Amino acid sequence: xxxxxxxxxxxxxxxxxxxxxxxxxxxxxxxxxxxxxxxxxxxxxxxxxxxxxxxxxxxxxxxxxxxxxxxxxxxxxxxxxxxxxxxxxxxxxxxxxxxxxxxxxxxxxxxxxxxxxxxxxxxxxxxxxxxxxxxxxxxxxxxxxxxxxxxxxxxxxxxxxxxxxxxxxxxxxxxxxxxxxxx
Numbered sequence: 001x002x003x004x005x006x007x008x009x010x011x012x013x014x015x016x017x018x019x020x021x022x023x024x025x026x027x028x029x030x031x032x033x034x035x036x037x038x039x040x041x042x043x044x045x046x047x048x049x050x051x052x053x054x055x056x057x058x059x060x061x062x063x064x065x066x067x068x069x070x071x072x073x074x075x076x077x078x079x080x081x082x083x084x085x086x087x088x089x090x091x092x093x094x095x096x097x098x099x100x101x102x103x104x105x106x107x108x109x110x111x112x113x114x115x116x117x118x119x120x121x122x123x124x125x126x127x128x129x130x131x132x133x134x135x136x137x138x139x140x141x142x143x144x145x146x147x148x149x150x151x152x153x154x155x156x157x158x159x160x161x162x163x164x165x166x167x168x169x170x171x172x173x174x175x176x177x178x179x180x181x182x183x
Contacts (some may be wrong), residue, residue: 033114036114037114037115038118040111040114040115040118041114041115041122044068047068047071048060048064051064057122057124061130061133062130062131062133062135062136064130065112065115065130065131065133065136066135066136066139069103069111069112069136069139072103072108073100073102073103075103076102076103076104076107077104078101078102078103078104078147079097079099079100079101080100080101080102080146080150080151081093081099081151082099082100082150085097085099087099088149088150089149089150089151090151091151099150102147104147105143105144105147108140108143109144112131112136112140116131119131
């Protein structure tokens with residue numbers, strides 16, 4: 001009986017001390033991006049487990065990823081007008097309609113980027129990364145184009161801003177410690 005108490009008290013003390021000694025105090029909290037990436041990875045893993053039959057990550061293909069993206073549409077908040085809708089192509093429709101809510105293209109694109117990184121961080125090879133497959137890029141492009149047409153706003157890729165350099169005035173000599181004397 002005294003052995004049980006010793007074991008119970010040892011377990012109790014180890015439980016209370018686990019919170020303080022197992023995690024180094026120097027670890028910084030995860031960034032927003034890292035937290036989201038972890039949450040997305042866990043969600044995708046749960047999605048695979050819920051498949052009938054369950055799918056192991058090692059057997060995951062781009063088709064599973066595409067099915068996951070389509071599955072997520074039911075939780076979307078972006079109104080995407082159908083071709084037959086009177087508001088199709090209008091950026092600001094004047095009244096509500098029955099068109100479906102979908103995941104926004106930008107959200108899906110960012111999600112795939114995070115999952116692609118998480119896959120490799122969890123030991124997956126870049127060559128076998130289902131999130132980097134060409135079929136995923138094609139799907140995302142189709143979603144982007146469809147959503148842009150439905151809203152009447154064409155998608156234009158943002159151009160990277162060039163760093164502006166200050167050009168010296170040709171009339172003024174450059175200040176330098178090694179100026180050459182005029183000839």
